Amino acid sequence: MTQPAKMPKMENASAPLMLRSEARITPGEAGLSGRIPHISAGVFCDTPAAEHALRDALQDRRMSRVTPRIAAGGIAAAIAFCAKEPTPDLLILETTATGDEILAGLNRLSDVCDPDTKVVVIGRPNDIALYRAILASGVSDYLVAPVDTLFAIAAILRLYASGPAKRMGRVCAFLGAKGGVGTSTLAQNVAWRMGQDRRGPVMLADLDLQFGTAALNLNLVPSAGFAEQATDPDRLDQALLERALMLKGAYLHVLPASGRMQEIAAPSPAAVEKLLDLARQTFPVVVLDLPHLQSSWMRAALAVVDDLVIVAGPDLASLRNAKCLLDIFRAARPNDTLPRLVLNQVGISKRAGVSPADFAQGLEVEVKTRIAFDPQIFAKAAGEGRLITEMAPRAGPSRAIARLAKDITADRALGGAGAGKKGAWFRMPWHAAG
Ligand SMILES: Nc1ncnc2c1ncn2[C@@H]1O[C@H](COP(=O)(O)OP(=O)(O)O)[C@@H](O)[C@H]1O
Ligand SMILES: [Mg+2]
Incomplete structure (x- = not known):
């Protein structure tokens, strides 16, 4: 200015x-x-x-x-x-x-x-x-x-x-290098933290439609999941989305997965696209918990993601898959910043694991976030239907998650350029139009 x-x-x-x-x-x-x-x-x-x-x-x-x-x-x-x-x-x-x-x-x-x-x-x-x-x-x-x-x-x-030019929210997606590495847990905790940090609404969409754990971990009882209600893009609208959302605490609006184990028809890419369009018209911040599967609707989801977080465990399969995912995203999103890599459950196995240093070297990317394996606090939080960042904010993993949430937000504030400092707003000419 x-x-x-x-x-x-x-x-x-x-x-x-x-x-x-x-x-x-x-x-x-x-x-x-x-x-x-x-x-x-x-x-x-x-x-x-x-x-x-x-x-x-x-x-x-x-x-x-x-x-x-x-x-x-x-x-x-x-x-x-x-x-x-x-x-x-x-x-x-x-x-x-x-x-x-x-x-x-x-x-x-x-x-x-x-x-x-x-x-x-x-x-x-x-x-x-x-x-x-x-x-x-x-x-x-x-x-x-x-x-x-x-x-x-x-x-x-x-x-x-409203109007196509008026999309508001940024979408941050969590994708696991393999199952069980804590992708959903981290997506839930990061979304919660972002809401607390912003003191404003954040939406978490559990897109692991069949095996999603958001409702379970957050102690919410969904009436019916998005999967049952909204596989048809023509039926999906703001009102339907609004009805499916459940509030956790003051700021976190959760779109729970079905949680029922019966077979669920995969949504069409058009339905997922519509859902994400509605989500970012309605929320400034949207966090997606993606299943670790390749499918056509997943590709549709990934096409609209602004910040991608790949979660890996300190093991060989994670290392191989993370490398593979990074290669795919390097090719598919040449103009985006590289996905952020999070190494979770560090220390889970003293003998068989891959060390964080070897991991970073194997991937040729910086591993900025490492979260220790801490079964006590994660199990206690899940048992109580709470988030570890809510239950034990001072514990090591909570602090690492809080930093991760801040880093993602900071990238967002400057369009991926890094240091998320306040004050850039008036100097951005394209903001003049509102
Ligand atoms: N850093 C950690 N230390 C200990 N347990 C963890 C950690 N991260 C996740 N977990 C636990 O691992 C299990 C799998 O987590 P989940 O988020 O469902 O994995 P994913 O979505 O990758 O399949 C859960 O019981 C969760 O509480
Ligand atoms: Mg999961």
Whole structure:
């Protein structure tokens, strides 16, 4: 974002153009249709009237999937909040400041705000030059106060209007080099951690349709799995997905597998594609637990994955399969970063295992995440229907999982470039369009 000094000086604009005269018109039915996806929202207001209108807006039925946080203090409070807490997916800032003060405030906010966050500013100045400068700084919309409840609902709906270009979430998939190496356990724990870190919604889809363990491990009782309900892409829609989801804790929305052992017809690639499209229209973060099988629907799933995590155990079969999978992905996804390799159950066998060093050498990739074999805490967590990162956050494996979740999120924030530092948001020109 350009420095405020270079911004147009508001007092020089002799007769400022008026902004959006339609802003005072009550939105029509079309402007009020739709639903906001599963997001977290932070609202920071300078005036009680705006706080009241926005509180009512967030209690509207169209916002029922939003996790809101409402506070006084305008832009300054938002900056203080984002400096120490995870940035919400949506920030709504109401301010009584002047144009120059707003721009200076947004500049400071950019240092502490996540790149993916959408920001809406509600201000007093009614001036097209300021409007342009604010949008150019990466803000999604600027509204002139006062904003009433219906107008706020319409403005938020506009931000999330559906359409192919509006996909929101990133998809992270866990794939095992072989069965039993802990792929599902890690997918569940990482998804849980991401929700806690974000203080916002995360979806976990258990796509091991027949033998999936998410519901079992998380102590959820699914009425019927996705497999039974949604193999037909024409039947699959937001409502069906929403009904199949089960909430674990405050943030983790689980799409459980059937858990019944009878034979299940494989879903069509089109059904899986549709499911993942719906998932990322509705959730900012989607974690997939994939079975370790090759099939046509798995290829469809892998085509939309942004971050791929291969889980291997410290054994020869894992090493061979991981090498094979890495070769496949190198060829199939030449423009993506290489999958992340996680070595789990390290130390499971003193005699027969492959050491982490030999593993890394054999694969010619860095093994950044190693998780120790710790049967006590994993068995205890499964027995209690809890996650190890929830039950024993300070244990070694939980800390390694927490780091893995942070690393994946960090890659996400900068489009795979690595260091996931806050503050890149305003400097990304393509964010200006919201
Ligand atoms: N690091 C670990 N230490 C001890 N047990 C583990 C570890 N990781 C996973 N497990 C256990 O291994 C078993 C298989 O895990 P699971 O996630 O179902 O594997 P997969 O999905 O790869 O087939 C589970 O009982 C799980 O609790
Ligand atoms: Mg599994």
